Amino acid sequence: MLQSFDKPATAPANPRAEWMALLARAPLPLLEQGLADHTQSTPQWLRRPETGLMMVQGRVGGAGEKFNLGEMTVTRCALRLAPAAPAPATPDPALNDTPVGVAYVMGRNHRHAQLAAVADALLQSPAEWPVLEQRLLAPLRAHVQAGQTRRHAQAQTTKVDFLTVAREASGGDEEETS
Amino acid sequence: MNAQSMQSMVAGFDNEAFGSQAVFRVALQALSHPGQIITMPMDAQLPQHGHGAAALLLLGLLDADTTVWMSESLANSDAAAWLRFHTGCPCVSDPHEAQFLWLAHGQALNWPALASLRQGSDAYPDQSATCVIEVQSLQTSAPAWVLQGPGIATQQTLQVQGLAADFQAQWADNHGRFPQGVDVFLATPTQVVGLPRTTRILNSQEA
Numbered sequence: 487m488l489q490s491f492d493k494p495a496t497a498p499a500n501p502r503a504e505w506m507a508l509l510a511r512a513p514l515p516l517l518e519q520g521l522a523d524h525t526q527s528t529p530q531w532l533r534r535p536e537t538g539l540m541m542v543q544g545r546v547g548g549a550g551e552k553f554n555l556g557e558m559t560v561t562r563c564a565l566r567l568a569p570a571a572p573a574p575a576t577p578d579p580a581l582n583d584t585p586v587g588v589a590y591v592m593g594r595n596h597r598h599a600q601l602a603a604v605a606d607a608l609l610q611s612p613a614e615w616p617v618l619e620q621r622l623l624a625p626l627r628a629h630v631q632a633g634q635t636r637r638h639a640q641a642q643t644t645k646v647d648f649l650t651v652a653r654e655a656s657g658g659d660e661e662e663t664s
Numbered sequence: 665m666n667a668q669s670m671q672s673m674v675a676g677f678d679n680e681a682f683g684s685q686a687v688f689r690v691a692l693q694a695l696s697h698p699g700q701i702i703t704m705p706m707d708a709q710l711p712q713h714g715h716g717a718a719a720l721l722l723l724g725l726l727d728a729d730t731t732v733w734m735s736e737s738l739a740n741s742d743a744a745a746w747l748r749f750h751t752g753c754p755c756v757s758d759p760h761e762a763q764f765l766w767l768a769h770g771q772a773l774n775w776p777a778l779a780s781l782r783q784g785s786d787a788y789p790d791q792s793a794t795c796v797i798e799v800q801s802l803q804t805s806a807p808a809w810v811l812q813g814p815g816i817a818t819q820q821t822l823q824v825q826g827l828a829a830d831f832q833a834q835w836a837d838n839h840g841r842f843p844q845g846v847d848v849f850l851a852t853p854t855q856v857v858g859l860p861r862t863t864r865i866l867n868s869q870e871a
Contacts, residue, residue: 532675533750564673564749586670 505609508626509602510591516629517601520622524604529565532586535596537561561599562590567607585610669745674709676723676750683707687724694849694858699811699820701802701855713741715769715798718851722766722796728752733762735771762793769798772828778838781846789843792861796849800826802857813863821868822857824850835865 509517518525537559544555567584587607589599605622608614677683686705694702704717711719726732732753734744739755743766747753756762759776767775775797784792807821809832827850828834838845838861845861859865 530675532673534680564670566673583671586673588670 502606502610505623506589506602506606508623508630509589509605511630512598512602512626513629514595514598514601516625517598517605517622520618520625521601521605521608522621524608525601527568527604529567529587529600529604532564532566533562535561535563535599537594537596558592559594560590560592561594561596562588563596563599563603564588565600565603565607567604669742670749672742673746673749674711676746677708679707684724687720690856691721691725691849691858694856695847695860696815696858697820698813698815698858698860698863699804699809699822701804701857704851704854704856706854711741711743711746713768714738714743714766715851715853717854717856718766718796718798718849719743719747721849721851721856722747722764723750725794726751726753726764728754730763731756731761732764732766733757733759734766735768735774737771738766738768765793765795767795767797769800769826772826775828778834778846778848783841783844783846786843789845792844793846794849795846796851797827799824799850799852802850802852802855807868810866810868811859811863812866813860815860816863824857832865832867835859839864 538561539557540560542555542558543552545552564586566586585607587603587605587610589602589606591599591602605618609618609623683705686707690702690704694700704720706716706720708720708723710716722732726747728751730753732747733756738744744755748755753764759765760780760782763782765776765781778795781793781795782791784790801824803823804821806823808823809821811820811822835848842861847861848859850857850859
């Protein structure tokens with residue numbers, strides 16, 4: 487999937503895609519803070535955090551031919567939240583309806599991947615969403631926005647406006663010919 | 665993979681390194697002693713569909729470079745999603761292209777013929793398909809088949825229930841194509857038997 491990093495996506499089609507993108511860019515302290523007591527829970531791992539390389543592709547101007555930009559380090563994991571109450575263990579784990587969370591984050595921080603997956607799982611439950619939206623996603627959006635604004639301001643200082651001085655319509659020509 | 669199949673996903677090996685090594689050991693043991701029934705160590709969570717031993721065998725053997733074909737009831741079940749999630753193996757729609765095949769129990773009529781699968785070539789016999797076939801039961805006490813060939817000192821008896829009716833004819837044909845031909849694993853929910861292409865299957869009366 488090709489996505490512009492700096493500009494907001496044209497259509498915020500899928501709310502889950504939006505929050506997964508936010509969680510992937512989140513700094514760890516904000517995640518720890520926003521998830522509060524959920525950070526201590528022990529999840530059931532579907533896939534333990536693992537680090538690997540992914541090829542990042544780009545298009546010039548977002549429209550040209552695809553090219554390989556380079557590889558980046560990615561850590562991914564998938565987990566199922568531990569049931570709220572340790573009620574009689576479900577004999578069949580497939581019948582367990584606690585949500586599954588998935589995370590793909592940049593870098594090698596396994597803790598970051600785990601917390602992002604926990605947040606993803608929690609956000610899927612309608613009961614938890616409003617709380618986390620306010621406590622976690624809003625600060626994350628502000629953080630990402632602030633980073634973009636800062637980078638934009640930095641880039642603006644290097645901007646050069648090329649001015650073309652239009653020649654006088656007739657006077658110049660006459661001087662050259664005389 | 666959609667959100668629905670992700671929701672019913674279960675974990676793979678309890679310990680990835682030890683689990684896959686144990687499966688590899690079982691696969692080697694099974695192919696080097698054809699006809700011997702080997703119990704699969706069940707150190708993993710399994711999908712609801714498919715026989716456990718077959719699922720584990722493929723979980724240990726497959727990776728992102730091996731193509732797999734599954735018979736219809738498996739391909740549309742949680743077993744396919746589980747295998748794809750944990751191994752990253754590409755599923756193909758044509759059994760003749762697949763390097764591994766997983767044939768579901770009780771659907772012998774829909775199984776592709778062994779002769780139609782990848783046979784390898786004389787120069788590269790290793791490029792042939794490996795078939796994991798689910799069967800109902802495996803026994804060595806009731807001598808329906810007598811197996812002979814490399815890896816068997818004198819002879820090995822085996823009774824299999826749940827195979828296609830013409831399997832023995834297909835196998836004779838497969839054996840005759842050596843060094844080409846496919847290798848087969850027969851799997852119950854907990855056990856595995858290896859049938860490499862070098863093994864001859866005789867009826868107990870013939871032996």
